[in-house]
Amino acid sequence: MVSILTGTEATGTQSGPWPAPTAERPVTAVVPVPGAKSGTNRALVLAALADGPSRLRGALRSRDTLLMAGVLRALGGEIDTDGPDWLVNPPAPGGRLAPGAVADCGNAGTVARFTPAVATLRAGDVTFDGDARMRDRPLTPLLGALRELGADIDGDRMPFTVHGRGALPGGEVTVDASDSSQLVSGLLLAAPRYDAGVTVVHRGARLPSGPYLDMTVADLRAAGAVVEAAPPERDGSRRWRVEPGTLAGGDRAIEPDLNSATAFLAAALATGGRVVVPDWPEVTEQPGRMLPTLLAAMGASTERTEDGLAVSGGGTIHGLDVDLSDFGEAAPVLTALAVLADSPSRLRGIAHLRLQETDRLLALAQELGSLGARITVTDDGLAIEPARLHGGRLDPRADHRLAMAYAVVGLVVPGITIDDIATTGKTVPDFPRMWAAMLSGRAG
Structure with missing residues (x-):
């Protein structure tokens, strides 16, 4: 049996104050990044619903992905995460869940929001719970929608119980x-x-993180699903x-996590150095595809090389x-780059970050503010003014x-110093070692 890694175990470090290294010279390094969390967790769900076994190549081994594997095991799947390739066998038809099944979602939004629909398709009861913060994160619209589609669910926030009947009308x-x-x-994923597939209509303010929905649609289609996705309306x-049908197993390659590459590429701009991330995809649905343009707007030079995406800093951050x-x-x-910049910044359209692992807007303003940064939380984001910074202890x-x-x-x-650097194990296993290797110029 494979255990779930905590943040500390995933990084191989002890929690507590971590002295953040200061660059003595411009960073010059090649930094391979691990597989994408978003891609790994979507692939795990689709593999657990497939008609046959699947092999996931390049899957990310981190706290969030191991939590996903653990929940899918609780729902009857067989998932081997020991090797470089992860093997998934979906539950046998007609099987029942073990009595008292519990789905531990930790503080992983993808796990908490992707797996309840899977649970409705199993026979038996499963109780969903997670970290304290997960009990405050948005789930009510999802659970209400599943009830409208025929699910039997007790509760609107964690902990809640899904009474699976082996099928869902849709x-x-x-x-x-x-x-x-x-x-x-x-x-959409399940x-x-x-029985009747599903038609999902979003009505409300603009959807955040739209590229992740494009990723979901692309992954469904790659698994054989028939999906129609209409463009956004003016309102x-x-x-x-999504039409009812089967999902195919087989081999699936997981792209590098472009989100996790962000900090490493930013190091090139912050220090006036050069960082290369290998295997940057030519075409991808990951929102990280926007990163080269964003870093260029702040003063970096970006180029695709035979080795990967290269980002170079010009000595000044805008x-x-x-x-x-x-x-x-x-x-x-x-x-982080904006508080080091030579001119003001305004980050908009991110009000939803108040509902992430923590209230990211408030946390950034308060924690970086303790170093002297001038950050104002706005209705939909952050406004940052240049200021002289000093050292201090930061709580992530x-x-x-x-x-x-x-x-x-x-x-x-x-x-x-940074408290609990081990929390990076949620998506980047062994981040402190990778960071030190980058500063030394070694790959990875």
Whole structure:
């Protein structure tokens, strides 16, 4: 049996204050990044619903992905995460869940929002729970939509119990997913297995993180599902239709995690150096595809080489004014660069970051503010003014993206320590070692 890695175990470090290294010279390194969390967890769900076994090549081994594997095991799947390739065998038809089954979602949004629909397709009861923060994150619209589609679920927030009947009628449902696009993905991924498929209509404010929905649609189609995705309407509403049918197993290659590359590429701009991330995909649905343009706007030079995507810093960091509604994951690291910039920055379209692992907007303003940064939380984002910074102790508040962002600031500002750097194990196993290797010029 494979255990779930905690943040500390995933990074191989002890939790507690971590002295953020200051760069003594421009960083020059090649940094391979691990597989994408978003791709790994979508692939795990689709493999657990497939008609046959699957092999996932390049899967990310981190706390979030091992939590996903653990929940899918609780739902009857057989998942081997021991080797470099992960092997998934879906449950045998007609099997029942073990009595008292529990799905531990930790603080993983993809796990909490992608797996309840899978549970409705199993026979038996399973109780979903997670970390304290997960009990505050948006789930009610998803659970309400599943009930409308025929599910039997007790509760609207964790802990809640799904009483699986082995099938779900499906049909059409309207949901307000303006807090998280994962609420829609959680309905779509299992939809081919609903008796009537599903039509999902989003009505509400603009959907955040739209590229992740494009990723969900692309992954469904790659597994053999028939999906129609209408373009957004003027009022922000959207519509998807997934036909009932089977999903194919087989081999699936997981792309490198472009989100996790953000901090390493930002190090090149922060220090005036050069960082190359190998195997950067030519075409991808990951929102990280926007990163070269964003870094260039802040003063970097970017180019595709035979080795991968290369980012070079020019010695000066410029502020930027940008709508990050499609790529909110980049906001913490871009904020880290913005507090080092020579002009003001305005990051917009990221109000939904208040509902992530922590309230990222408030945390960035308070924690970096303790170093002297001038950050104002706005209705939909952050406004940052240049200021002189000093060292200090920063708390990432159990948020992996914040911990990595603070490491970027530490490259330039001496005397920064970061509490619980092990929280980076949520998505980047062994981040401290990778960061040290980058500073030394070694690959990886």
